[in-house]
Amino acid sequence: MLTSVDEVLARLGDGDLSRTVLVTEQASATFFGPILPQVAGVICTRGGESAHLAIVSRGLGLSCLMQAELERDLTPGTVVVVDEQGTISVA
């Protein structure tokens, strides 16, 4: 769960993010600015289809779930699978 600018900048130095799914409660798109085009998908616990994060994710061709209900915390490194129905499961 990314909550601060420092965490976003730290991910920027992580190298290949193409298998990374962002998990966040921020529906802001600019908050993830530098890394958003590089990730595989987005899970957001707030917002809706008109949220900036949803709009930009759609434009970038990213899989994006808004208003996701998480039954447990997803810590960095957890492998998740998001199916076409929008169900998130831990692999």
Next chain:
Amino acid sequence: MTAAIATEHVDEIVRDFAAALIYTTNRERRTAMSSPLYDLPGRSSLGFAVVHEVAPGLVERLERVVPAEEIGRRMRAPLVRPYYLQLFILFEGYLMGREQRLLDGRDVPGDDAERTARVADWFARAAGAYRIDGSAAPAEGNPTQRILDDAEVERWTGGTPLREDVAARAQRALGAIELYALTVHGEQRDGNFDHGPYDGPGGEVVQFHEINDLSNDFLPWVLPEDRLPVDAVGVVRAYPAGAGTLYDMFGTSSGTSSSFDLRAVLARDDAGLRAIDVDELEALGAAAQAATGRLYRRIAGWEPAYKTEYGRPLFLNHLVPFARLAGDPEVERWLVAAGADAGAEELALQTPGEGRSVWTLFGAKSDDMFRSVG
């Protein structure tokens, strides 16, 4: 003449605007958004106060140079800024700033009725000349945003659709440019403009999807190296016959099907409007992505107070294009000087991170949203 506009007519313009605004916000079910980078409600309330202070003087000066209707006509072309959002912000910002003063129990200027009449009249005439249907806002029930005549639409829709793989590359490049535009505009969806629906040559439903203000030279956090080499880019989308799209007062659209083909990729720069190929669009997307990273680091370093104060140039940036379109540098010079300290009183009343009372108006009925001038 503006001075002769009847109070009843001013109130009617305001009521119609409020009705369209509430229809748009209810339909989109927009929710409050926050960001660690910005004080979003604070910056917008500051912006409203700024617009409330400067808009009457601006439209008065614009009117001396060109009529409002001529401004609207000059806006009628692909990839032009100002676009509908700037008209909307000019009027919405004025009304929201005025209403916040009234909610606070603060005095409004002694010539409030005349100022409101001037802004309302200018907005209605400019927007009516801009929109093909002559109305000032997308209508409830059938919200459209047509601004181009048939010949201009035909000019860009007759070509062969882009191959699917090429169109996918274009879409991704546009996504990077859209993110850049959001970053340039401090998480405001400024620059992102959808207009239509237009009739395609084979019965298709055509929409122009544009992103403008890409070489901004007004916002202080956008440095020369962050500017893209074109002012705007866009694509012409053709949807199957019968496809429905809802256009809103923010210049965007919703309910759009993902099934469409691309008929043209466009750019506008100092040389004018032209078709570009996807390679050039991808180069612009790459430049946008690099600039987004630089802007992000710069914005992340803002002092806490500036997370609100940036609302002043952010909202003035909506008004500057009108001055430029009018073609008289004196108007822009006046606007920049008048806006330099505008909104100071509003800023002093804010508590960082807390929305002001004007935001509750979005839960109001349209007749109650903005108080009458009568």
